[in-house]
Amino acid sequence: MEQIQCGDTAFILVSAALVLLMTPGLGLFYGGMVRSKNVLGTIMQSLIMISVVSLEWVYLGYSMSFGPDISGFVGDLSFVGLKGVGAAPNPDYAPTIPHMVFMIYQCMFAVITPALMTGTFAERMRFAPFLVFSVLWAVLVYNPICHWVWGAGGWLKAKGVLDFAGGLVVHLSSGAGALAAALVIGKRKGYGKEGFMPHNLPMTLLGTALLWFGWFGFNGGSALAADGIAGVAFTNTHLAGMAGMAMWVLVEWFHRGYPTTLGAASGAIAGLATVTPAAGFVGPNSAILIGLIAGVGCYAAVSSKTKIGLDDSLDVVGIHGLGGVLGTLCLGLFASKAVNPGGADGLFAGNSSFFMTQLFGVGVVLVYAFVVTFILLKLVDAVSRLRLNVEDEVQGLDLSQHSETAYN
């Protein structure tokens, strides 16, 4: 108990609250981009994760993710119901803060990850099977990947794969899952004929602001201490976000003739997502480069989705999936022990094997999340149809699923 640092503890508590704020922020970010008949249903798909995934986290998820290791694959059930998770620190993860503080901080990551995925099947999934799918996804996709990458004894961690704040665990897992989900659930009615235009971009911009603000806790807090690494991660988060925003706007200005607000928001989120795995392991100039790469790379991905006919409605694959891949690989290039002695040296510091390790981590998470999500959705669909019937889809999520309308 005596090694608990009050500064660290206070910082992680605040960071946990910041990360929590990202989930309703994400709801607004997505809600503004759908048609007005679907805005409440869309926000709800993010918001309700706070409830169902937190519950799952206490009774299963935390123990599966961070409990004592079983063969590198998953944690055992020692921490179910938060048994033994109290004021004493867990030296495996964060020796200077109470174990319970670490647990609740990680809870917020588990909450937002399935919420990120909802953007891909926006405007067309029934609520009940959505809930079942999300809980199963948290158990079978998030928890194992979280254990592999962050859990003590996790096999990817043991191989040397690094992920500072969730490029693999959060963004690639949800992005790869989103790709599977878009394929399973299919295109929205009217896809390619009607324009699915955002109904309230100011709402999306407000969501962007909340996400960016929360991201300081997401990445900064992942240092698990109020120290120099937290400062590096905090700074890099901001730098990559601003660089992503600048790059996306410049590219679209050149490509389509207009600098759009949705482009600015999308570029910022792309930069923030992409720097996430690298935030505490690279220097500030690398973070800016990562943001610039995210801005142009994610713009290209989002622009090309219509060519392959994928209705990834709100671009989870193109922004979070690709962001997770690019960020994890960029970490393999730009990582520097001079910045963080607890990290690694990347390709540009002469360590090519670390880049290959990161590439391996990307491949494993991508394939696992895609395959398991695909199977899960098929199973849930067989028991209870995922897709709204046509009448409900035309009427919208708000009225058909929740018996409400947003604007009266």
Add this chain to the structure above:
Amino acid sequence: MKKIEAIIKPFKLDDVKEALNEIGIAGMTISEVKGYGRQKGHKEIYRGAEYVVDFLPKVKLEIVTEESKAEEVVNTIREAAYTGKIGDGKIFVLPVEEVVRVRTGEKGREAI
């Protein structure tokens, strides 16, 4: 009596209203409407994708006037709403059978 319905560009509403006031037109009803004609729609860009929006915002004015004044009203609207570019709008002239003022029950020309 005639009813004149004019669909004009929204930014021309003030000019049209002032011009009509100058020729003694004391009342009108306006509504914000959407539509398209030869101008077709316009493009909007979201995340690098272009969407064609068919219906453009316009303003519709409705004015009822004496038959003898209808042509002057039409010309006034046309001059005030004119930009010379496609999408300036249209003016329709319709016959009106009867006008009744709700407050007094006056009918016909007296009620306009």
